[in-house]
Amino acid sequence: MAAAGLHRLSFALTLNRQVLFHGLSRLQPASYRFTTRIPRMAFHVRAGATKGNASDQFLAKVHDNDLVKTAGFINGQWVAAMDGSTIEVNNPATDEIIANVACMKAADTKSAIAAASAAFPSWSHKTAKERGSVLRRWYDLVVAAEDDICTIMTVESGKPFKESKGEFVGGAASIEWFAEEGRRVEGDIFATVQQDRRMLAIKQPVGVVAAITPWNFPMSMITRKVAPALAAGCTVILKPAESTPLTALALAELAHRAGIPDGVLNILVGDAKAIGDTLMESAAVRKIGFTGSTRVGKLLFAAAADTVKKVSLELGGNAPFIVFDDADIDQAAAGVVSSAFRNAGQTCICANRIFVQEGIYDDFVDAVTKKVGEFKQGGGLDPSTTLGPLIGHKAVEHVSGHVEDAVAKGATVTIGGKIPDLPEPYNKGSFYAPTVISGATTDMKIFREETFGPAIPLFKFSQDEEAVQLANNTEYGLAAYFFTKDLKRSWKVAEALEFGMVGVNEVGITSEVAPFGGIKHSGIGREHSKYGMDEFLYVKYIQMGLGY
Numbered sequence: 001m002a003a004a005g006l007h008r009l010s011f012a013l014t015l016n017r018q019v020l021f022h023g024l025s026r027l028q029p030a031s032y033r034f035t036t037r038i039p040r041m042a043f044h045v046r047a048g049a050t051k052g053n054a055s056d057q058f059l060a061k062v063h064d065n066d067l068v069k070t071a072g073f074i075n076g077q078w079v080a081a082m083d084g085s086t087i088e089v090n091n092p093a094t095d096e097i098i099a100n101v102a103c104m105k106a107a108d109t110k111s112a113i114a115a116a117s118a119a120f121p122s123w124s125h126k127t128a129k130e131r132g133s134v135l136r137r138w139y140d141l142v143v144a145a146e147d148d149i150c151t152i153m154t155v156e157s158g159k160p161f162k163e164s165k166g167e168f169v170g171g172a173a174s175i176e177w178f179a180e181e182g183r184r185v186e187g188d189i190f191a192t193v194q195q196d197r198r199m200l201a202i203k204q205p206v207g208v209v210a211a212i213t214p215w216n217f218p219m220s221m222i223t224r225k226v227a228p229a230l231a232a233g234c235t236v237i238l239k240p241a242e243s244t245p246l247t248a249l250a251l252a253e254l255a256h257r258a259g260i261p262d263g264v265l266n267i268l269v270g271d272a273k274a275i276g277d278t279l280m281e282s283a284a285v286r287k288i289g290f291t292g293s294t295r296v297g298k299l300l301f302a303a304a305a306d307t308v309k310k311v312s313l314e315l316g317g318n319a320p321f322i323v324f325d326d327a328d329i330d331q332a333a334a335g336v337v338s339s340a341f342r343n344a345g346q347t348c349i350c351a352n353r354i355f356v357q358e359g360i361y362d363d364f365v366d367a368v369t370k371k372v373g374e375f376k377q378g379g380g381l382d383p384s385t386t387l388g389p390l391i392g393h394k395a396v397e398h399v400s401g402h403v404e405d406a407v408a409k410g411a412t413v414t415i416g417g418k419i420p421d422l423p424e425p426y427n428k429g430s431f432y433a434p435t436v437i438s439g440a441t442t443d444m445k446i447f448r449e450e451t452f453g454p455a456i457p458l459f460k461f462s463q464d465e466e467a468v469q470l471a472n473n474t475e476y477g478l479a480a481y482f483f484t485k486d487l488k489r490s491w492k493v494a495e496a497l498e499f500g501m502v503g504v505n506e507v508g509i510t511s512e513v514a515p516f517g518g519i520k521h522s523g524i525g526r527e528h529s530k531y532g533m534d535e536f537l538y539v540k541y542i543q544m545g546l547g548y
């Protein structure tokens with residue numbers, strides 16, 4: 001990959017200007033020196049900096065150890081917040097500050113809206129092939145920077161490096177998929193009802209798109225919105241989560257190097273409410289693509305009404321996982337553990353409520369408890385770590401509140417149920433021990449609410465209908481899973497589950513080729529696949545009169 005050689009991207013974590021950690025692109029293999037004490041993080045861009053362009057500015061900021069204060073990307077320029085304010089970014093495994101980034105607000109947001117609006121006419125008039133080629137270059141540069149991006153993700157989100165790699169593969173695949181999919185946007189020609197008229201429909205980009213993303217997947221939640229929006233011909237203002245902005249900034253730098261024109265992709269880091277309100281009030285912003293909590297999603301949904309924006313919302317989940325008595329217990333236990341403890345339980349599609357048929361209940365509790373006992377908690381850059389921290393101490397309180405409530409109502413903790421004893425510096429991190437709860441019942445918080453942490457409750461059921469009724473007994477409708485070897489049961493249960501996605505004998509359901517999204521309070525709209533492209537297009541009906 002020639003571009004990677006010329007435009008090699010490297011990131012350095014610096015302490016008192018002494019480089020403690022250095023991640024390099026795959027052309028120059030990384031020599032990692034792990035440290036847990038990283039009070040300050042800087043992106044270090046080495047090559048590809050042509051004098052006077054934004055990469056050069058980026059480089060200069062890094063040399064001043066100053067990027068941390070700018071960190072907004074508007075109209076192809078790295079900019080500070082207009083009021084000069086900054087916010088801290090923490091490593092949740094150690095609670096140490098790794099960066100201070102710009103805290104942008106309403107005035108910065110207005111400037112990004114102006115840039116995205118000005119860039120829209122020329123970007124939307126490019127051919128799909130031209131846009132696809134730029135996206136493909138972005139994909140190539142992202143792939144060349146894989147280890148750097150995974151390192152950043154791990155340090156700012158806490159997820160183990162191996163999990164960052166997993167997210168990276170999916171996140172990069174979204175760019176590749178939509179780079180290709182843009183060329184397959186097609187319209188319709190309708191059979192005419194009058195001899196002197198022709199009727200057809202074309203699809204056009206909706207305009208300026210606001211994308212707001214969460215911290216639990218710092219890369220893939222971004223690429224699955226930004227890539228289809230850009231492929232469709234829209235321009236974008238992205239607001240990543242304030243706790244994980246660094247991955248987004250790396251993606252912006254690579255997008256710039258790939259040739260995405262100024263103003264087409266803008267990044268705002270900072271005050272969520274001020275940025276969100278300004279984006280939602282703006283008549284120029286024609287679409288909001290949001291992933292995050294159901295609470296914030298509902299606020300944005302209501303706010304979008306005023307300017308009648310197109311909306312897609314990927315919100316919270318409370319996924320059921322049903323294990324029928326004919327299932328392979330080991331496979332089902334492995335499935336539960338891999339789904340429920342992915343990203344330390346902080347995945348919207350994590351198995352959250354496990355329903356086990358009574359004949360196999362005790363064996364299943366034992367199998368899951370044994371598997372959960374194999375996790376090793378610690379810092380994500382340590383290769384032996386298999387379970388990372390939660391995003392913050394509040395999240396630990398939320399999970400422990402669910403566990404305490406379950407125990408108070410009669411459940412038994414078979415493993416975990418506490419804050420683990422970890423050595424320095426992880427004793428300051430936001431860890432909760434992986435936890436299994438047996439004897440769970442429907443009056444417990446853990447049944448009704450999204451736990452979003454490493455604790456799973458096991459409920460007992462006897463009949464198939466009862467399992468489906470329990471599974472559907474939630475306001476959420478994102479993902480559901482079940483394990484059985486019975487074909488007839490598979491169809492009946494898959495069709496009866498009120499969820500946007502169903503995994504049958506499988507938990508790895510996310511793919512760029514398949515529609516991702518929920519129903520009920522889990523959201524509206526779909527990401528990925530051909531449906532994910534439609535979210536950024538509107539249909540225009542054209543009638544041609546031939547009788548003039």
Ligand SMILES: NC(=O)c1ccc[n+]([C@@H]2O[C@H](COP(=O)([O-])OP(=O)(O)OC[C@H]3O[C@@H](n4cnc5c(N)ncnc54)[C@H](O)[C@@H]3O)[C@@H](O)[C@H]2O)c1
Nearest residue numbers: 213214215240241272273276292293296314315316317348
């Ligand atoms: N359905 C999905 O695809 C999916 C994927 C990942 C996460 N999630 C959900 O996300 C939640 C966890 O993420 P989170 O805690 O970051 O969610 P969150 O709703 O607190 O934050 C999400 C984003 O919204 C921003 N935000 C917060 N308040 C805002 C406001 N008033 N206006 C505009 N933006 C605002 C945040 O800064 C962040 O960028 C969980 O509920 C999880 O299930 C859903």
Ligand SMILES: O=CCCC(=O)O
Nearest residue numbers: 216217347348349510
């Ligand atoms: O948190 C939600 C995203 C999960 C995924 O992409 O598999």
